Amino acid sequence: MTVTDIPDVPDMARMRRETGQKLRASMARHGVDVLVLIGNSKVSYATGVSWPLGDSGLAHVDRPVAVILADDPEPHVFLPFREGAVPGAELAAGHLHDPVYLEYDEGTELFAGQLAELVPAGAVIAVDELTGAMRRIQHRLFPGGLVDAGRIISEAKATKTADELACMRRALRITEEAMADVERALAPGVRQVDLSGRFVRRAFELGATANVLDPIWQVMPPSRAEGVWTIHGDLALPLLTTERELARGDVLWVDVSVSWGGYCSDFGRTWVVGQDPSPRQRAQFRRWTEIVDAVHAVTRAGATGAELTKAAIEAHGDGTRPWVKHFYLGHGLGVDAAEMPFVGTDLGDQFDQSVVLEAGNILVLEPIVWEDGTGGYRAEEVMLITDDGYIMLSDYPFTPYGD
Secondary structure (H helix, E strand, C coil), rough: CCCCCCCCCCCHCCCCCCCHHHHHHHHHHHCCEEEEEEHHHHHHHHHCCCCCCCCCCCCCCCCCCCEEECCCCCCEEECCCCCCCCCCCCCCCEEECCCCCCCCHHHHHHHHHHHHHCCCCCCEECCCCCCHHHHHHHHHHCCCCEEEEEHHHHHCCCCCCCCHHHHHHHHHHHHHHHHHHHHHHHHCEEEEEHHHHHHHHHHHCCCCCECCCCCEEEEEECCCCCCCCCCCCCCCCCCCCCCCCCCCCEEEEEEEEECCCCCCCCEEEEEEEECCCCCHHHHHHHHHHHHHHHHHHHHEEEHHHHHHHHHHHHHHCCCCCCCCCCCCCCCCCCCCCCCCCCEECCCCCCCHHHHHHHHHHHEEEEECCCCCCCCCCCCEEEEECCCCEEEEECCCCCCCCEC
């Protein structure tokens, strides 16, 4: 695949057909007849329903539920009603059902009856998660037992179609344009929440459909010892945004994500408030670019996660991993802001050996260079994996550190 293969405007109907085919192929490989999905991003991937959950108090109640049958190309969606919304308007094609509320016994009983009508006897059913109410009548919901749907979904969405990439590229463009507006406003005395407000407002003006991540503008401590305590002794991040006023010389680690068409962006940079980086800080940025270049050199379809981590560690120069212990060197991106493939997790080298990159994977590379006394350097690059290497999808300058 090349950049020219990614359309400027995604064909949403074609995307739904192609993702549906990938999903049912994954079901067939695992011998599964039916998927029951209640996780919001998984439902979005399987059905096309975009249902942003901005109110955490409703996140587990007011959400769609999907039932995917192996022998039916159209999904069954139990869609909540919302004031001012047209029920089913987000559903391009499929069977629309009345809402069910699976946090409650009454809603789960209703769903059990409807599921029995849809699912043939003896069917193998996979479920992504269970509520407490579902567990209480699990034997009635799934009389033949159930399997975990997580791997089925992960395998299906690991490689992206051209239209999925078009959605992601639109989300990335929105994010980068909004972040340029924020960077222009960066100055001593500006509060972290002011930056969040500016970013979210501009992102929605540009067409974002959801703010996926509470924007992070983390002021990095001069040393680990002066930072927030962590159980593993490494840096604490990300920390929540507050009304803290930024001061000249503050080093900000920035992280944001929005969604367009159900697909996420990811953005990370390091900024310095009100002044240029010091020579020592610029040297950290140069080390970061050396690490990224080393990883780029081995990135291609067929490479393992272990090859990427080995390249990063060797380029870091001191034998340690250039990323914090509770995160990773890189992660996938799609309907979730972080999804497979994960590279460099705390699952260890054996897991990284098992991660084999495929053409069509998205990898967000995010190494960290840290040295006490500087605030460190972190940035993120979004790449599309190809047979012979990668295509860069993110395109934002590294100001104020360099090009």
